[in-house]
Amino acid sequence: MGLETHLSNSGVVTTTLESMVNWSRKNSVWPLLFGLACCAIEMITTGSARHDIARFGSELFRGSPRQADLMIVAGRVSNKMAPVIKRLYDQMAEPKWVIAMGICASAGGPFNNYAIVQGVDKIIPVDVYVPGCPPRPEALLYALTQLQAKIGREHLTDHLVTPPILQLPPAPALPRLPE
Amino acid sequence: MTDPIAAVRSAFPDAVRASAVYRQTPILTLQAADLLAVGRFLRDTPELGYDLLSDLTVVDRLRLPQAQDEARFAGIYQLRSVARGGDLLQLTVPLPGGDAPVAPSVTGLWPTADWHEREAFDLFGVRYEGHPDLRRILMPDDWPTHPLRKDQPLGGERVPYTNTWAEEEFQHLGKQIMQTDQRPEPVPGRMDARHMIVNMGPQHPATHGVLRLIVELDGERIIGIQPDIGYLHSGFEKQGENIRYKDFVYYTDRMDYVSAMQNNLAYCLAVEKLLGIEAPPRAQAIRVIVCELQRIASHLVWLATHTLDVGGTGLALLMYAFREREEILDLFEMVCGARLTTSYLRVGGVSHDLPPAFIPRLRDLLARLPGRFDEYERMLSGSPLWRGRLMGIGKITAAQAIAWGVTGPLLRGAGVPYDLRKAQPYCGYEQYDFSIPVQSEGDSYARYLVRMAEMRQSLRIIQQAVDALPAGHFWIDDPKIAPPARGLLDQSMEALIHHFKLFTEGFRPPPGQAYHGIEASKGEMGVFLVSDGSAHPYRCRVRTPSFVNLQVTELMAKGHLFSDLVTVIGTIDIVLGDVDR
Numbered sequence: 028m029g030l031e032t033h034l035s036n037s038g039v040v041t042t043t044l045e046s047m048v049n050w051s052r053k054n055s056v057w058p059l060l061f062g063l064a065c066c067a068i069e070m071i072t073t074g075s076a077r078h079d080i081a082r083f084g085s086e087l088f089r090g091s092p093r094q095a096d097l098m099i100v101a102g103r104v105s106n107k108m109a110p111v112i113k114r115l116y117d118q119m120a121e122p123k124w125v126i127a128m129g130i131c132a133s134a135g136g137p138f139n140n141y142a143i144v145q146g147v148d149k150i151i152p153v154d155v156y157v158p159g160c161p162p163r164p165e166a167l168l169y170a171l172t173q174l175q176a177k178i179g180r181e182h183l184t185d186h187l188v189t190p191p192i193l194q195l196p197p198a199p200a201l202p203r204l205p206e
Numbered sequence: 207m208t209d210p211i212a213a214v215r216s217a218f219p220d221a222v223r224a225s226a227v228y229r230q231t232p233i234l235t236l237q238a239a240d241l242l243a244v245g246r247f248l249r250d251t252p253e254l255g256y257d258l259l260s261d262l263t264v265v266d267r268l269r270l271p272q273a274q275d276e277a278r279f280a281g282i283y284q285l286r287s288v289a290r291g292g293d294l295l296q297l298t299v300p301l302p303g304g305d306a307p308v309a310p311s312v313t314g315l316w317p318t319a320d321w322h323e324r325e326a327f328d329l330f331g332v333r334y335e336g337h338p339d340l341r342r343i344l345m346p347d348d349w350p351t352h353p354l355r356k357d358q359p360l361g362g363e364r365v366p367y368t369n370t371w372a373e374e375e376f377q378h379l380g381k382q383i384m385q386t387d388q389r390p391e392p393v394p395g396r397m398d399a400r401h402m403i404v405n406m407g408p409q410h411p412a413t414h415g416v417l418r419l420i421v422e423l424d425g426e427r428i429i430g431i432q433p434d435i436g437y438l439h440s441g442f443e444k445q446g447e448n449i450r451y452k453d454f455v456y457y458t459d460r461m462d463y464v465s466a467m468q469n470n471l472a473y474c475l476a477v478e479k480l481l482g483i484e485a486p487p488r489a490q491a492i493r494v495i496v497c498e499l500q501r502i503a504s505h506l507v508w509l510a511t512h513t514l515d516v517g518g519t520g521l522a523l524l525m526y527a528f529r530e531r532e533e534i535l536d537l538f539e540m541v542c543g544a545r546l547t548t549s550y551l552r553v554g555g556v557s558h559d560l561p562p563a564f565i566p567r568l569r570d571l572l573a574r575l576p577g578r579f580d581e582y583e584r585m586l587s588g589s590p591l592w593r594g595r596l597m598g599i600g601k602i603t604a605a606q607a608i609a610w611g612v613t614g615p616l617l618r619g620a621g622v623p624y625d626l627r628k629a630q631p632y633c634g635y636e637q638y639d640f641s642i643p644v645q646s647e648g649d650s651y652a653r654y655l656v657r658m659a660e661m662r663q664s665l666r667i668i669q670q671a672v673d674a675l676p677a678g679h680f681w682i683d684d685p686k687i688a689p690p691a692r693g694l695l696d697q698s699m700e701a702l703i704h705h706f707k708l709f710t711e712g713f714r715p716p717p718g719q720a721y722h723g724i725e726a727s728k729g730e731m732g733v734f735l736v737s738d739g740s741a742h743p744y745r746c747r748v749r750t751p752s753f754v755n756l757q758v759t760e761l762m763a764k765g766h767l768f769s770d771l772v773t774v775i776g777t778i779d780i781v782l783g784d785v786d787r
Contacts, residue, residue: 061409063416064438064783065463065546068507075528090411105786107346108416108437111408137457140448141353141361142345142441161546 045183052096052122053178056171059095060088061115063102066129066161070101073164083171092118097174098151099167103131104144116151122186124178126170127153129161136160208253210234210295218244223300229479229720235298238281238309245315248285248295256285256295257608259316260723261732261749262323264301264330268356270738279307279332282734284721284749288608288622292629296721301332311336318611321757329354329443339395344436344786353444360448361441394432397422401429404768408437412515412772415782419759419771426767431760435753438786446746450712451477452553454746459547461750462784464507467493467500467538468726470551472748475632476733477553479720481713483687487676489555490633494671495568496541496550497633498664502575503534504727505657509582512654512776516595519585530578533571540564553713554688555681565672572669579661586654596651600762600774603648610761611754614729615660616778619653621646626725637674638667650777657779687713712741719745728752728779752784 034041062070073080080086089095092115104112116125127147130136133156135145147153154177157170211225211232221240226233236244248256261284268278277300285295301307311334312319323334324343331352334340342349351358393399397420407418416437422430442461446454458473459466471493478484485493510527513519535545540561542550550557586592602612607620617624625642627635643659645652681688685704694701715737723732729751736745755778763774 059409060411064440065460067415068463068546072528072532075532076525077529077532088411092409103438103440105437105439106349107344107439108408111416111437115409135362137460138440138445139360139362140441140445141358142439142444143362145362163545 046179048183049179049181053175054084055087056083056085056097056124056174056178057087057089057095058085058097058099059092059115059119060090061098061101063100063104063108064131066101066132069161069164070099070128070167073167078164078168080168080171083168083175085171092116093120095119096122097124097126099126099128100132100147100151100153101128101161103136103138104147104150105142106144109144109150112147113150122181124154124174125151126155126157126167126174128157128167128170129159131160133158210248210254210256213251213254214244214247217247228718229482231294231296231721233296233298233719235300238299238302241281241297241299242310242312242315244297245283245312249315255287255289256293257316258286258288258292258613259312259318259322259611260284260286260294260730261721261734261747262312262319262326263734263745263747263749264307264326264332265736265745266330266354266356270736270744277301277307278304279330281309281326281332282747283312284723284732284734288624292624292626292723294630294721294723296719303333307332309334311340313337316611317609318754318757321753328352331355342436344439346436353441360444394420397430397432406771408434413775414511414780417756417775417780417782417785419775421768421771423768426769428763428766428768428771431763431771433756433759435756435782435785438782440783440787442748442787443746446748447743450741451715451743452712454743455552456547456549458748459549460783461748461787462504462726462728462731462752462781463546464781465500465504465727466546466548467496467550468504468724468731470549471497471633472722472724472726472731473733474551474553475724476720476722476735477715479722480715480718480735480737481553481687482716483554483682483684485555485633485682486679487634488559488678489680489682491671491675492556492560492680493551493633494635494638495668496538496548496556498668498671499534499537501664501727502661503531505661506531506534508657508776508779512779513586513592515772515776517591519589519592523582523585526578526582530575537564537568537571540567552681552688554684555679557681559680565675568668568672572665572672575665576662579658583658593651595770595773596649596654596777598649598651599766599770600650600777601648602758602762606758606761607648610758612729612758614725614727614751614755614779615653615656616729616755616758618642618644619656620648626723626730630723632722632724635667638670640667650773653777714739714741723749726751728781728784729755748787750784750787752778752780752782753787756780756785 127133132147135143155170155174157166159166215222221236221244224235248254263282265280279301281299281301283297287293301309309332323337326332327340328342328344329352402423404421407413408416418434420432455470458469461469506527510524513523538548539545542548602620604620604622607617623642623644640663643656645655689705689708690701717737717739719736721734723730731751732749734747735743738744763771
């Protein structure tokens with residue numbers, strides 16, 4: 028057979044860089060410590076003893092967006108809060124993912140009125156939507172595993188920030204030769 | 207007992223334009239020019255003593271056919287007398303100025319009016335003369351309209367029911383990134399730019415939600431605080447005015463979302479007062495059981511987050527308190543299928559009877575909880591860290607608390623034995639034997655002791671309610687208000703018609719108004735409804751305890767270290783859904 032049969036005897040595993048990076052990323056998704064409304068209480072419950080989000084490697088809720096990989100938008104997004112959420116999202120480092128938890132964050136929910144933004148996807152991109160009002164902790168855990176599956180399928184180039192293309196000034200038009 | 211209407215009529219013969227007693231609540235209609243003089247009389251006359259301004263709101267009577275005078279806006283003031291057992295008096299003040307109403311500010315009489323008047327200015331555009339700092343409170347500063355006026359639409363978006371991914375509307379999903387505003391914030395008014403000004407929130411682990419505090423510091427000492435709220439303003443009141451009475455029950459869950467049952471109760475009792483009905487005895491007892499369970503669950507959330515913020519036990523108490531809370535949520539799930547947003551209470555009763563397995567499981571929990579509470583107290587009461595960070599922090603006196611409209615454990619921690627369950631009993635609370643825990647120190651530690659004792663008192667009430675649970679209906683036997691039993695629908699044409707009418711049209715309370723306040727886990731939760739005889743409330747106002755209690759943050763934290771601000775926020779026990787509505 029190939030090289031791997033010899034290597035396994037000496038404690039070496041071959042893999043691709045991509046699957047190794049994805050494996051490490053998806054098993055340590057750190058959420059931003061940030062809740063909006065009712066869903067935030069269920070998010071805390073997901074972190075408590077009975078449901079124990081630590082089983083999926085996501086128990087480290089970070090207070091600073093700089094250290095977080097995942098934004099769980101847990102609750103309704105008001106017009107006053109929307110710019111703040113946008114800024115928090117901008118402050119998170121790549122790669123970053125978003126779960127819209129509950130119907131309010133997904134589509135405005137029962138609050139179709141002047142105060143509430145009809146879904147957080149109007150301001151930031153969303154990876155996983157969780158139905159429910161509020162979703163049970165199990166539903167959030169399922170969303171997290173769905174997100175992990177999604178991360179597992181990613182390519183390294185997906186999160187590359189493309190450098191801005193150098194914009195050259197347009198070439199001066201050549202004088203037209205007389206016919 | 208002195209009759210407030212007669213007293214005011216004899217002292218100010220010209221000021222009173224009308225008076226009435228509607229559903230046991232005396233209502234005085236005053237001229238705006240006399241409001242301050244009458245208010246001072248009502249507050250300072252010893253035998254009246256209306257020292258607590260429970261609620262202040264405005265009604266826009268543009269589309270109200272029953273309006274008795276030409277003024278478009280009317281100010282509504284709910285006054286209570288703490289010394290006389292929470293006696294309620296409602297003042298109605300038609301505001302001069304037509305579409306740009308003006309009212310005298312009552313902040314000089316009741317300081318708690320500060321935020322209420324700012325809210326009325328924000329949502330209705332009422333200009334309060336003499337208010338120290340009249341600006342928007344819930345909506346963004348640059349918001350163009352006053353959304354609760356009746357000529358303003360509900361807003362929102364029309365939701366398409368059929369769509370394909372090819373439609374243009376979906377092409378920009380995830381791409382329509384808004385530019386964040388990069389302007390530097392100006393220094394807030396009343397703050398000195400030579401001091402250090404720190405912004406805390408709206409995303410901060412210790413603010414218990416989307417609260418923003420602008421703190422002025424001299425070194426580590428707090429000089430001033432300006433809370434900035436409204437980041438979770440969801441338009442509950444406008445929403446309530448656009449749906450039928452029974453449908454708003456489901457919304458109330460989402461205000462104070464850690465005590466949904468009590469929100470349901472406050473709203474249902476207000477509607478029942480408007481209708482002039484009362485729930486059957488079994489429903490009353492079930493309501494008491496679930497609401498007291500909810501009080502324990504809510505206090506457990508307070509305990510968990512407070513200990514997490516302040517320290518002393520690390521994550522341990524959060525895990526323990528949520529373990530007990532889960533057991534209470536399991537019980538809720540048994541009765542209504544939901545954990546958090548229960549919507550279990552209905553106008554005229556509750557939605558389901560208790561399942562047979564509920565009582566044994568509840569008794570089992572009742573037997574275990576006291577031991578768990580003992581365990582918490584062993585962990586905390588002796589802990590030098592816990593005592594050091596709570597004792598003497600966030601002091602408030604009884605007089606300050608009443609002037610600022612503070613209710614609930616904050617008021618009882620300041621030595622005032624005021625509890626609406628005793629003062630103005632509802633749901634048959636007068637049948638149960640329980641005491642009101644009171645501490646006189648007025649600091650954060652006193653409030654900790656009050657809340658721990660309250661949980662034990664709640665256990666006592668539940669025990670008594672379970673032991674004497676009456677038999678009978680769990681929902682009022684009136685087909686105009688409660689749907690007929692499922693079995694009847696197959697046999698009786700009349701039942702089917704009632705069911706159809708109820709769910710397509712709802713019920714229509716007679717024209718009138720009603721305010722009902724209950725003792726929720728955080729203080730007085732009140733709902734004020736104005737009916738114009740249709741199936742929708744004309745005005746739906748919710749007085750939430752967190753909104754009022756949060757006002758005293760500056761008073762409680764001034765002079766303390768910056769790190770104590772976390773203790774103060776935790777001890778007030780706010781829920782932002784309750785603050786912003």
